[in-house]
Amino acid sequence: xxxxxxxxxxxxxxxxxxxxxxxxxxxxxxxxxxxxxxxxxxxxxxxxxxxxxxxxxxxxxxxxxxxxxxxxxxxxxxxxxxxxxxxxxxxxxxxxxxxxxxxxxxxxxxxxxxxxxxxxxxxxxxxxxxxxxxxxxxxxxxxxxxxxxxxxxxxxxxxxxxxxxxxxxxxxxxxxxxxxxxxxxxxxxxxxxxxxxxxxxxxxxxxxxxxxxxxxxxxxxxxxxxxxxxxxxxxxxxxxxxxxxxxxxxxxxxxxxxxxxxxxxxxxxxxxxxxxxxxxxxxxxxxxxxxxxxxxxxxxxxxxxxxxxxxxxxxxxxxxxxxxxxxxxxxxxxxxxxxxxxxxxxxxxxxxxxxxxxxxxxxxxxxxxxxxxxxxxxxxxxxxxxxxxxxxxxxxxxxxxxxxxxxxxxxxxxxxxxxxxxxxxxxxx
Numbered sequence: 001x002x003x004x005x006x007x008x009x010x011x012x013x014x015x016x017x018x019x020x021x022x023x024x025x026x027x028x029x030x031x032x033x034x035x036x037x038x039x040x041x042x043x044x045x046x047x048x049x050x051x052x053x054x055x056x057x058x059x060x061x062x063x064x065x066x067x068x069x070x071x072x073x074x075x076x077x078x079x080x081x082x083x084x085x086x087x088x089x090x091x092x093x094x095x096x097x098x099x100x101x102x103x104x105x106x107x108x109x110x111x112x113x114x115x116x117x118x119x120x121x122x123x124x125x126x127x128x129x130x131x132x133x134x135x136x137x138x139x140x141x142x143x144x145x146x147x148x149x150x151x152x153x154x155x156x157x158x159x160x161x162x163x164x165x166x167x168x169x170x171x172x173x174x175x176x177x178x179x180x181x182x183x184x185x186x187x188x189x190x191x192x193x194x195x196x197x198x199x200x201x202x203x204x205x206x207x208x209x210x211x212x213x214x215x216x217x218x219x220x221x222x223x224x225x226x227x228x229x230x231x232x233x234x235x236x237x238x239x240x241x242x243x244x245x246x247x248x249x250x251x252x253x254x255x256x257x258x259x260x261x262x263x264x265x266x267x268x269x270x271x272x273x274x275x276x277x278x279x280x281x282x283x284x285x286x287x288x289x290x291x292x293x294x295x296x297x298x299x300x301x302x303x304x305x306x307x308x309x310x311x312x313x314x315x316x317x318x319x320x321x322x323x324x325x326x327x328x329x330x331x332x333x334x335x336x337x338x339x340x341x342x343x344x345x346x347x348x349x350x351x352x353x354x355x356x357x358x359x360x361x362x363x364x365x366x367x368x369x370x371x372x373x374x375x376x377x378x379x380x381x382x383x384x385x386x387x388x389x390x391x392x393x394x395x396x397x398x399x400x401x402x403x404x405x406x407x408x409x410x411x412x413x414x415x416x417x418x419x420x421x422x423x424x425x426x427x428x429x
Contacts, residue, residue, distance in 0.1 A: 005089035009102040015109035016089060022123050034125045034155045037116040041129060044136035048143050049079070050284035051159045055147040055197040056168025056210075058328045059271045062263065062301045063168050064146045066275035070295030072097060074287045076141035081131040081156070083124070083148045086303055086323075086418035087427050093131045096140050099429065108134055124148050128155040142285050152199025163284035165200045165229070166274055167209040169267070170216055171328035191215040198223035204230065206281040210274060211235040232281045240273035247296065249276050258293050265305040266335045272296045302428045303417035305336060311424035313395060318407040321421070323414030325352045330360035333411065341366045343408045345397045346384065347416040350377040354384050357411055366406055369397040373413045394420055 007013045038045055052067050054060045064082055071078045077096040085091035093100040100108070112130045121129070128148075135143055142163070147154045151167075170193050194216035201207045207229040209220055217233070224231040232238060238251040247258040247269050258276065261268040275295075279287045303323045308314040322333060325348055344365050348354060358368065368388045370381035381390035391397035394410060401408065410420050421427065 005085060007089065007102065009106065011106035012089070012102050012109075015106055015113065018113050019109070019123050019126060022121065022126065029153045031153060031155070031158055033116075033119050033121050034128065034158055036119055037112070037121055037125060037129045038132065038158065040115040041112065041133050042136075044129075044132040045158050046160070047136040048132065048159065049135075049140045050163035050282075051143045051145055052164050052166070052278055052282075053145045053147070053156065053159060053162040053200055054166045054168065054278075055151040055154075055200050056166075057171040057193060057197070057326065058324070058332070059168035059267065059274070060146055060166075062268060062271040062299075062304060063166060063274050063278075064144050065263075065299045065301040066261070066272045066295060067144050067278065068094075068295075069299035070275060070279060070287055070292050071142050071144070071285065073294035073298065074285075074291040076285065077139065078142050078144060079131075079135040079138070079140045080144040080146075081128065081135075082144075082146040083127070084414055084418075086414065087422050091428050092127055093134055095134055095138050100134060104134070105130075122155075125155045147197075147200065150196040150199070152196050154200075157200055159202075161202050162200075162205050164206045164208055164278040164282040165202060166278045167194075167197050167200075167207070167220070168271060168274055169210055169328060170194055170197065170212055171326055191219050194219035195223070201227040201229035203228040206230045206232050206278070208232045208238075208274065208278045208281050209234060210270065230281075232277060234273075234277070238277045238280070240269070240276070242269040247272060247276075249273055249280075251277065251280055253280060256289050256292070258289070259297050261296050261299060263299060263301060263304070264307070264336065265332060267332045272299070302421065302426070303414060305333070308420070308424050309426060311426065313398070313420065313424035317398070319398070320407060320409045321417050322409065322411045323417040325349075325356060325412050325414075327353070327356045327360070329411075330357040333357065333409065334360035334364070337361065337364045337407075337409070340364055341406050343367045343369070343401050343406055345369045345371060345391075345394060345408060345410045346388075346412045347371045347373040347394075347410075348379045348412040349373050349415070350379060352379070352412070354379050358384060361409075366404075367401065369400070371397050371416070373416045374419050376413075376415055378413075395423065 080094040201223045211234040249256040308319040
């Protein structure tokens, strides 16, 4: 499965094979295992540079990309851990600006796996323990950490006092994990999502959020009150909007006129604004408006409304790639392609809603081709209705499309997106 990845380096592959053999004991939740593993490694999470911790259903990865770009534009050394990887496992651990090298990665994974063998940690717990161990050993000025799943019980949620915590857009996703009934948790779906995501709130740390519907707002407020976090919510404590070709931001410290992101999509100004708000509501790492502007222009985030370069897979055709798989992602894609017809090539793993993308995009779809998601159980073409046809893979799907000049959108899974980037010779750096 692409969760675990493959590597041309034999030493790295040996450790990835060990990772692939891990499993999570049925029903295990909580932070006890990651804390025990980190303790055996010298508690590296207590020795990190100032941390920017980001949760959310959609947009958290892009927000992390904007944060990193802004911090680096300030001339700072930045560690970062994000998930999932697209082509190489190394993408999950960025040390002082560069992806972790194979030799260091192999040694690090071996150390962590050996230390926690009897603890039966999960794949993600080992990954985060490895990232934090690497970060604690190399000097840097800041650390950007993306939540993997949820927030409250995510393995990243062990840093005692981040410089700032952020929550991006909320929506329904990972229902099996985040919407399962549990005594003492909210009943309404979006409120439950907000409860899980706001579980990253920490005493004394800013909790910077987007604006949400009322039931979600109440859960975020309760989390801030319960933990003693300092709430900074959009619409109350800060405002932002795209206007006349600029991103206009304001809070009690003043107003900023910033450029719009180079990243495509009508949602990216929202993510850039959240990154700005996180930097503006913390005092650990000063970042100038000039660096914020430079970072907004420079940020990249592959497989999120990415137009593929001319390459072995795309050729000269206009091919777009997006790993989105939930209704919120579908709405974003529909806004981006509004008024255009397109050929949709879709691969979705089981457990995802087949209509999450086809519903919002229905007015734009000229043809629908369904492909497998390599290494994962996936929906067959029949799940998408009578008009959907099947292809054995993305290259076959593209070959079967007419040369009519319409754009192609490949979407539905980040695992599929990683395969597409590999086939087109585009490897995230």
